[in-house]
Structures are given as structure tokens and as C-alpha cells.
Amino acid sequence: MFLKIDNINKTFTSEAGNNEVLKNVHFDIKENEFVVIFGPGQCGKSTLLNIIAGLEKESSGNVYLEDKKVTKPGPDRAVVYQNILxxxxxxxxxxxxxxxxxxxxxxxxxxxxxxxxxxxxxxxxxxxxxxxxxxxxxxxxxxxxxxxxxxPKVMLMDEPFGALDAQTRYLMQEEVVRISAHEKRTVLFVTNNIEEAIYLADRIIVMTNCPSTIQKEYVIDLPRPRDYTSEEFLRLRQEISSIVEFTR
Ligand SMILES: Nc1ncnc2c1ncn2[C@@H]1O[C@H](COP(=O)(O)OP(=O)(O)OP(=O)(O)O)[C@@H](O)[C@H]1O
Ligand SMILES: [Mg+2]
Structure with missing residues (x-):
């Protein structure tokens, strides 16, 4: 398998106690697949991405890129954040x-x-x-x-458009679809925006609330560029929104 997330657990320990953030997170990504991680706020999406980037240490489990264990950051994985520095x-x-x-x-x-x-x-x-x-x-x-x-072999994108206004965000989503068609790459893209997830993904991995694990996966095989207003798009949006455990 190209990128393997093998049973990752993560607990942050501080004076306040233990904060179990990720629990048995387990999935594979194929080469050139565009996978979106979708889940409620604070469920550990960034933590998971940072572990794959090698910037954060898992408590247990392993990440393998082309069968090689990830232990530290490297040029084979590029990270794009919300506020790019x-x-x-x-x-x-x-x-x-x-x-x-x-x-x-x-x-x-x-x-x-x-x-x-x-x-x-x-x-x-x-x-x-x-x-x-x-x-x-x-x-x-x-x-x-x-x-x-x-x-890089893998692009790790953590809410890259989270700080943009709605119009620019739509434009950037179109751009990412165009760029990905031109420049095939394995992408792991984090968002808490359901439309963005359905618009971009080959596959959506839905996470639960903390301690976060995979709740469900959806393969999105709608043709691109996708139409936000098509019946199938709206049906998926309704279905995925209804299972996500948003906290208030
Ligand atoms: N370095 C750290 N030390 C202690 N706790 C941390 C650390 N980083 C993250 N956490 C905790 O882990 C949990 C998950 O945080 P994380 O940022 O991974 O979630 P997220 O899903 O990316 O959230 P958001 O939707 O706000 O981006 C939170 O409770 C957070 O406080
Ligand atoms: Mg985050």
C-alpha cells in the first residue's frame, strides 16, 4: 500500500490529565488518490495530519509511506496549512x-x-x-x-482554504481540481466543510468526536468538475451531514 495509517492512537498528557484524541485510526491511501478527512472541530484531524507529516509523535501505531516507516518530517511529504507561512x-x-x-x-x-x-x-x-x-x-x-x-510523494493539506472568504474558497476548490487533474499526486486533505469535501474527494473519511476514530468512508465517484447543486451532490451532502457528530 502506498500510504498506510496503521492503527494510530494518540493521547496528549499534561498536568490536567490525559486527553485521548485518536483511537485506532486505520486506513490506506492509494497512489494518486485524493482523500478528504472530514470531521467535527477539535476531533484530532490536525493531530493525525501532523503525525503523518512526522511533526507529531503517535502514542502507538505506525505510518508507512511505500512500506517505509515515517519517523520524522521529510521532503516526501509537503504540508499546506490554513495560514501558509x-x-x-x-x-x-x-x-x-x-x-x-x-x-x-x-x-x-x-x-x-x-x-x-x-x-x-x-x-x-x-x-x-x-x-x-x-x-x-x-x-x-x-x-x-x-x-x-x-x-513530494504526498501532499498534506490542513484546511488550506479555511481562512479565505467564501467566494475565494470556491475559486480555490476549482483550482485544486484543475491542478490535481494536471499534476497527479497523492493528497490527504482535511476540512470541516462538507461541500468542499464532496467537491474534491475521491474518498471521504468521516471521523467521530474525540477520542476520534473512523466513523464511515464514502467513495465519491461523481464526474469532475462537480456540480454543487446536482441531485446526487445534495443527497451525499444530506447523508454525510446527518451522521457527523457536530458538538454545540
Ligand atoms: N500539542 C498538543 N498538546 C496537548 N493537546 C493538544 C495538542 N495538540 C492538539 N491537542 C488537543 O487535541 C485535540 C484535537 O486537536 P486537533 O487540533 O488535532 O483537532 P482538529 O480536528 O484539527 O481541530 P480543528 O477542527 O479546530 O482544526 C484538542 O482537544 C486539542 O486541544
Ligand atoms: Mg485542525
Whole structure:
């Protein structure tokens, strides 16, 4: 299996006591599959993603990428967060070429490659701009281009559009579908937005409340680009919403 999440448990321990967050989380992801993790707030979605990224240590269980145990962060896994941290002293080009540059790839080669990703995310003409000049949506685009340009085997995306206004969010969802069709990659995408989940996913994994485990999986085989208003979309939306344990 390409990416294997093998029976992960996670308990945070503090002076206040134990907080059991993940319980027997177990699933596989195929190469080039687009999997969305969907669940209530604070159910441990980010914790799970951070464990796969190697940024957080599981209490028990294992993560395997191509049969190799994940023990620390590595260039084979890129993470895209809600508030992407761009390097403010670098231009768009400087940010996107950062990974290949730090691996010592020759300037002419890495900049040609970076340019392709800048074009792909629709930022042609902004190569020399500094992040401070960019809108929220544009910054997320730079972060996505930078992540793809570092050529990871897996893209880990943690509510990457959570801080954007609704209109920009829809636009970015369309962009992700377009980019994924062009640039096949294994993606694990976290959201608490049901429409976003159905719009993007090959498969949705629904998590329960804390201690969180997998509640149900849905294979979404609607053709892309998907229509938010189609009967099947609305039916899935209704069905998945009805099983999620949102807390008030
Ligand atoms: N480093 C940490 N130390 C202690 N507790 C933590 C730590 N990180 C997360 N938690 C706890 O783990 C639980 C799950 O948090 P997590 O951020 O993974 O959830 P989430 O599903 O991503 O939430 P959200 O929907 O708000 O993004 C929360 O109760 C949180 O307080
Ligand atoms: Mg989170």
C-alpha cells in the first residue's frame, strides 16, 4: 500500500490529565488518490495530519509511506496549512523555488520548473512580488505552488482554504481540481466543510468526536468538475451531514 495509517492512537498528557484524541485510526491511501478527512472541530484531524507529516509523535501505531516507516518530517511529504507561512523576504519565485534550491538544483533548471508551477496556480506576472503585496488567496496559491514544486510523494493539506472568504474558497476548490487533474499526486486533505469535501474527494473519511476514530468512508465517484447543486451532490451532502457528530 502506498500510504498506510496503521492503527494510530494518540493521547496528549499534561498536568490536567490525559486527553485521548485518536483511537485506532486505520486506513490506506492509494497512489494518486485524493482523500478528504472530514470531521467535527477539535476531533484530532490536525493531530493525525501532523503525525503523518512526522511533526507529531503517535502514542502507538505506525505510518508507512511505500512500506517505509515515517519517523520524522521529510521532503516526501509537503504540508499546506490554513495560514501558509511564506518567507516574507523572498519573492513569489524565491518562495516557490525554495525546496529545489535548498537541495542544490541548478538555478536555470529549478526556476524553469518553479515557473511552471507559478503558471499552474495562476500567478504568472507575480514572480517578482513579495508576499506582503499578495491577497490571502494569492498567498495560498504560492504555498500550493511551493509545495508541488518540492515534488513530494504526498501532499498534506490542513484546511488550506479555511481562512479565505467564501467566494475565494470556491475559486480555490476549482483550482485544486484543475491542478490535481494536471499534476497527479497523492493528497490527504482535511476540512470541516462538507461541500468542499464532496467537491474534491475521491474518498471521504468521516471521523467521530474525540477520542476520534473512523466513523464511515464514502467513495465519491461523481464526474469532475462537480456540480454543487446536482441531485446526487445534495443527497451525499444530506447523508454525510446527518451522521457527523457536530458538538454545540
Ligand atoms: N500539542 C498538543 N498538546 C496537548 N493537546 C493538544 C495538542 N495538540 C492538539 N491537542 C488537543 O487535541 C485535540 C484535537 O486537536 P486537533 O487540533 O488535532 O483537532 P482538529 O480536528 O484539527 O481541530 P480543528 O477542527 O479546530 O482544526 C484538542 O482537544 C486539542 O486541544
Ligand atoms: Mg485542525
Amino acid at each position: 511564506l518567507f516574507p523576504w523572498l519573492t513569489v519565485m524565491g518562495n516557490v523555488e525554495f525546496g529545489p534550491k535548498s537541495r542544490g538544483i541548478k538555478k536555470s533548471i529549478r526556476q524553469k520548473d518553479a515557473q511552471e508551477y507559478i503558471d499552474l496556480v495562476g500567478l504568472n506576472g507575480f514572480e517578482k512580488s513579495f508576499p506582503v503585496k499578495l491577497s490571502g488567496g494569492m498567498k495560498q496559491r504560492v504555498g500550493i505552488a511551493r509545495a508541488y514544486c518540492s515534488k
